Amino acid sequence: MDIRTAFFTHPGEIRPYNQDALLCGGLVSVFGSGGHHPEPEELFAFVADGVAGSPAGEFASSFVLSRLAALEKEVRREPQDTLFRINVELLEAAQKAGHLGSATTLSGFFLREFRPVILHAGDSEVWLWREGVFRKLTPPQVWDPAIPNSPIVSFFGGDGMYLDPFIVEQDEPVRSGDVWLVCTDGLMKVFEPFEAASLIADHREEPLRLRDILLKIVLARTAPDNVSAIVAAVF
Numbered sequence: 001m002d003i004r005t006a007f008f009t010h011p012g013e014i015r016p017y018n019q020d021a022l023l024c025g026g027l028v029s030v031f032g033s034g035g036h037h038p039e040p041e042e043l044f045a046f047v048a049d050g051v052a053g054s055p056a057g058e059f060a061s062s063f064v065l066s067r068l069a070a071l072e073k074e075v076r077r078e079p080q081d082t083l084f085r086i087n088v089e090l091l092e093a094a095q096k097a098g099h100l101g102s103a104t105t106l107s108g109f110f111l112r113e114f115r116p117v118i119l120h121a122g123d124s125e126v127w128l129w130r131e132g133v134f135r136k137l138t139p140p141q142v143w144d145p146a147i148p149n150s151p152i153v154s155f156f157g158g159d160g161m162y163l164d165p166f167i168v169e170q171d172e173p174v175r176s177g178d179v180w181l182v183c184t185d186g187l188m189k190v191f192e193p194f195e196a197a198s199l200i201a202d203h204r205e206e207p208l209r210l211r212d213i214l215l216k217i218v219l220a221r222t223a224p225d226n227v228s229a230i231v232a233a234v235f
Helices: 059-068 072-077 079-097 193-203 207-220
Strands: 003-010 020-024 027-029 033-037 044-049 106-112 116-119 125-130 133-137 166-171 180-184 226-235
Touching: 003 044, 003 207, 020 059, 020 166, 020 226, 027 059, 027 193, 033 207, 044 059, 044 180, 044 226, 059 072, 059 079, 059 106, 072 079, 072 106, 079 116, 106 125, 106 180, 125 193, 133 193, 180 193, 193 207, 193 226
Parallel strands: none
Antiparallel strands: 003 033, 003 226, 020 027, 020 044, 044 106, 106 116, 116 166, 125 133, 125 180, 180 226
């Protein structure tokens, strides 16, 4: 099995700075694009999106992903306990840095014996394209999913304990031909799922090109929010 990833994070065309961050290939990125060719057991792909309305969301998103990277072994063994540990660390660090209330989402996955383990809090997303079917694997942890920009109800940080992570290990292992998409909500604000599915179907063997096309279209559509995405193609 061969896995290739491609990723980008961008502030968009309206926001003055980027509160998103992503973790791929062991590195936290807050701007730009790249790619990685991990062994299956090394895949560890996550995005974080600073919660709108909270102070210094970029502090929270970068902090959580940096700690996730530093504690990768612990995350793989005991994901729930480690996520709660990181949340407490964020609350303490934000207070010391003068960013009390700083908050972030988190979405992504790693592989355990080739089965995806999804970790999720908030309204970022994990999608799977498989044999022509494109489906979202993470629930929107918001007050009312029917209302655009509904308040997030599960997240890291803030001014209290609001984290209620969604953690699930998929029953089926990844397959050759799969394309996984991990993204902040800024991506699907400008794409209908059928559009993303069509692009993935056309470029599923070219993750770097797919990354570039997604970003080009997002920016052409004004990109009203920060936007980050990780494409993981399985061969």
